[in-house]
Amino acid sequence: MRITGLEDVQAPIERAHGLPNAHYTDPATIAEENHAVLASTWAGLATGADIPEAGDAVPIRFLGQPLLLLRDDAGQVRVFQNICRHRGMILVAEPRRIEGAIRCPYHSWCYAKTGRLVATPHVGGPGQNSHDGIDRATLGLIEVRSHIWRDVVFVNLSGDAPEFADMHADVMARWTEFEQPLYHGGTGSRFTLDVATNWKLAVENYCESYHLPWVHPGLNSYSRLEDHYHIEAPGQYSGQGSYVYRQLRDEAGRTFPDFDGLSEHWETGAEYISLFPNVLFGVHRDHAYSIILEPVSAMQTREHVNIYYAAPDTDPALRDRNAAQWREVFEEDIFVVEGMQQGRAAPGFDGGRFSPVMDGPTHLFHAWVAGRVAAGRE
Template sequence: MKDIDTLAAVRQPIGVANGLPNAHYTDPNTYARESAAILHGQWAGLAVAAQVPTPGDAVPLTFAGVPLLLLRDRGGVVRVFQNVCRHRGMILVSEPTRIEGAIRCPYHSWCYSTEGRLVATPHVGGPGFNSDARIDKVTLGLIEVPSHIWRDVVFVNIDGTAPPFETVNAAAIARWAEFEEDRAGPLFHDGRSFTFDVACNWKLAVENYCESYHLPWVHPGLNAYSRLEDHYHIEDAGFSGQGTRVYRQLIEGDARFPDFTGLSDAWDTAAEYISLFPNILMGTHRDHAFAIILLPDGPGRTREHVHLYYATPDFDPDLADRNTALWKAVFEEDVFVVEGMQKGRAAPGFDGGRFSPAMDGPTHRFHDWVARCLGA
């Protein structure tokens, strides 16, 4: 009850609200509660579809303690299953692989199709008997996790209780409607990605990403041409972030990436960066985009997987290398900030902090969302 009372202070108007208290960044019990209500109970980002490009590709992942299997089935559909055999709960796939035939359990060789059906149970009825009337294969397929793909990100609702993805995220989908494939063309993932292993709670990465207040001090290179005053806040249902009215590629020389098609003039010089709650960070520009998957690893560590996208594969690979290096350098500048805030949560006198009413609206929107999901 005490935590709910404290969270009520988080949900106050921004000028008087507190931030989330320390336990929400450091305490294992609070992390478990958040995992159940937010990471399992909402549409959370798991991976990108580009990680399983061809039928049979499979990647094991652990998300908020749950072993999952991302795969592309024989028909080309991306699916997510709980990565356990229905017999004795053995992990089925332990490393990225190509499923050539069936998914075979390494323990007793029960086998599953890439659509999740239980197709073989060797010796289940005794030596030489591969069936048993008491074992109903129809009801013992792999447990499929509800999933949805938007902008190549694979979202999952582990406990299956969330409303449809399109309903929950209607505002974000509408905001970036110009970039949908039927208008702007597909997102092309060129294989370039990178990962940070960061010593912070996953929420701090969200909080830092969605505001531009820190630009002059943490990102002086970006701020030199896209100044703090060129940015605007984005706050809506289920997401928040920032945009800039001054965008141009920072890569030297005349070479440029092809633009997405069918965009309005507003995107000629604009770019937007949103945190799609709970754990996805996205950026879109007229000529490229990115998605950052935040995979929590307990209350104090996060793995950030960054994937870059373009409108077409027809561009200079050296240009893409330089663009990747540029974004990696920018995101590296944030590491000391989120790790420093994590260390600060060990201070018993810190009460969650305050928000700048003028500058922290997107961050307060995220705190309010978390508190609401936890029942405040």
């Protein structure tokens, strides 16, 4: 039986193989990959909409690490390790609004929302709240490097990736017309899908249009396979675009307001990209969305979908219809990515082959993962 290696994945698409089964099933391989692909790059963690008000805090476990997403009193979004510097106790167990300081439930050490350690009760003995051996200035919360783009909070756990704006300058320039305020559609415009698959299969399915005629017949009825084009930026992102975007209309013919000043391409155009590693984006003339892929385990992914608009006062009923429409599309993909995950249990599968014409965006993602893992080994 032929064993697929990383060099086979990085080969030209005409002879390349997909990632070996171990990258979807083997804990040791996936742990190595997680460090190279998720922890050492800018990975999507959450959205600013998850913490809309000052003091809002959400505990998140990502790649096994306990993190705390927090909006401070100045409105800045921060990410900290969700542990007290005293004994490593979890600080915030459930999403909540923090009115004053962040207080450890164990020994009541307290931290400002900026992470600064502000109180250490009885640390020097009963009634003695300071001690020469405890330097509060050096014992603040450990902040995780973060960056916000299109309301997605990206984190670099390793702390040594290039600046986000440098790493992703190309896609930021591509969508510079959409650098406008985004207004989250509210509770009805966010939903979560739990999928029994490795997160990478969700990426590689999303970034290609090859599957549309069979998996999305409703969408394909007006935005056909031949109406799509590839988006390929090696080492950064890949995806698909459509020349035929049809705006949602209510019974009176009303639509969502457009983003300001868009070029003619966006009258009927739309684009859908996978920003490596784990965030999926879609942009249209009148709304946009993000999907953050949370790698819950080797074979379990949670998809966090959030939908945004160009104005804060869009029609609630139309927003609900839009969310329902997208949810239907995304749910249609579940049997595919779960089926591919089940297929990775077949020992004779060599990673599969790519259509040289139709699978370019997916091959780019596989090659990027393989390149990151190979570089980590070197």
